[in-house]
Amino acid sequence: MEGAKNKKIKKNKQIFQAPKGMPDILPRDQVWWERIFEVGKEVSSLYDFSFIETPILESAGLFEASLGEASDVIEKQMYVFNTKGDQRLALRPEGTTPICRAYLENHMGYYAHPLKVFYHGPMLRYEQPQAGRYRQHHQWGFEIMGDNHPVYDAQIIFAIHRFLNLLKIKGINFRINTIGCRVCRPNYRRKLLEYYQPLKKELCEDCQRRLEVNPLRLLDCKNGNCLALRSSAPVILNHLCQNCNNHLRGVLEFVEDNDLAYISDPFLVRGLDYYNRTVFEIDVPELKMALAAGGRYDYLTEIIGGQSVPGVGGSIGLERVIEVMKQQQIVPELKSKPRVFFIAVGDQAEKSGLVLVENMRRAGIAVSEALGRKSLKAQLKAADKKGVPLVLIFGQKEVFEETIILRDMKSGVQENMLLSKLVEEIKKRLHPNHSTK
RNA sequence: GUGACCAUGGUGUAAUGGCAGCACAAGGGUUUGUGGAGCCCUUCGAGGGAGUUCAAUUCUCCUUGGUCACCCCA
Secondary structure, eight states: OOHHHHHHHHHOOOOOOOOTTOOOOOGGGHHHHHHHHHHHHHHHHHTTOEEOOOOSEEEHHHHHHHHOTTSHIIIIIOOEEEOTTOOEEEEOSOSHHHHHHHHHHTTGGGTOSSEEEEEEEEEEOOOOOBTTBOSEEEEEEEEEESOOOHHHHHHHHHHHHHHHHHTTOOSOEEEEEEOOOTTTHHHHHHHHHHHHGGGGGGSOHHHHHHHHHOGGGGGGOOOHHHHHHHTTSOOGGGGOOHHHHHHHHHHHHHHHHTTOOOEEOTTOOOSSTTOEEEEEEEEOTTOSSOSEEEEEOTTHHHHTTSOOOOEEEEEEEHHHHHHHHHHTTOOOOOTTOOOEEEEEOSHHHHHHHHHHHHHHHHTTOOEEEOTTOOSHHHHHHHHHHHTOSEEEEEOHHHHHHTEEEEEETTTOOEEEEEGGGHHHHHHHHHHHHHHTO
């Protein structure tokens, strides 16, 4: 009767889905993630950055102070919730503020001058997902705190370039600007207002609003009319104080001396309130958005209630990096992939097989297998699919003789070897492939 | 927060108000201890909920997720 239908309805359990904008990172993307972590560690080591990791949760007030109450991130993009103990916490929307908090809290200024740290991990923003933008995304970042010399701005920039360069990303477009400091920015802001105020009616709706809230953002608008008006707008470079001017020149000289191509973009401004002086962005033709960005933040520690500690940093959007690599058809080699596949046939072999496998693993040899399958055929097939070049075959006869067959999958050549020499022999075979790197 | 489009096995797709078909992938077999090709077989599906209907994968609504643009951002 109604049995069939009811059963079907009961059977259809609700399946869980990942939250919006938070995709799973799957094994098929391992090559890219693995390569990114390799490169990240290499660059961090080359540039002498130390690892730091802060919690994914912070007091909501921390970000509200640092990013500015009126910023978009605070106004509508931050995940905020109350704990059972009635604390107001936020999932971190970015990585720099927590590091400044950690710097102050742990008195890190006493350990090293300047402090150079790197971090990586998820950042969370409640946004509408679209191409290259997620609610949870991962960043790799560098920060240098405790010194305001332009040589550190330059090193952040270099580290990020090296990072992208080692990943073989092409067509990098590096734009840099300064947004002045407490002394000169207010002046420029006034000049900007003086210029735009009479033109208000010609601006797009958003810019009319920006004019009230944050005139610097007018420069960011992509509306055709606003762009046209921008072309004769005052340029910040003409309104910098002496110190900011010197700083910018210093950074640019370092950049030029190291033959780094850049575009001086006087209209580059950034969305986060805490920046001063140097700001920069890196993009690539394949992506309509920034691949990496950063800047100087000399007032940030003060803003969150601590002593004044200058700093500069930048971060790289890892999902975007992978997107670009895929578009540029950059497929790194998977280094962690086993190069030996172990096959056992028959009860005896199956029993002692895992001991042999574990022995090899203990000796540092990565071993792949499909020991749950019975037939030699099925296991060889699995080895083939994995693309493993060396296969070990251990059957009844070999158990008895205390030998094992080594098969080269490419040539099909097989040879017998003594079990006692297994680890040593395999290491010898694998060694040539490793010494080339 | 605004707007547009989309949702069928693991993946890519087809047709349909009443049997959901194909390809690839996956697993097994093709005789006994040898992978890749061919052939054969098998497993697996309508995101969730409500409504219209004798009957819904198909029509309607809600929801969830995806994609894209705006806003903004890595």
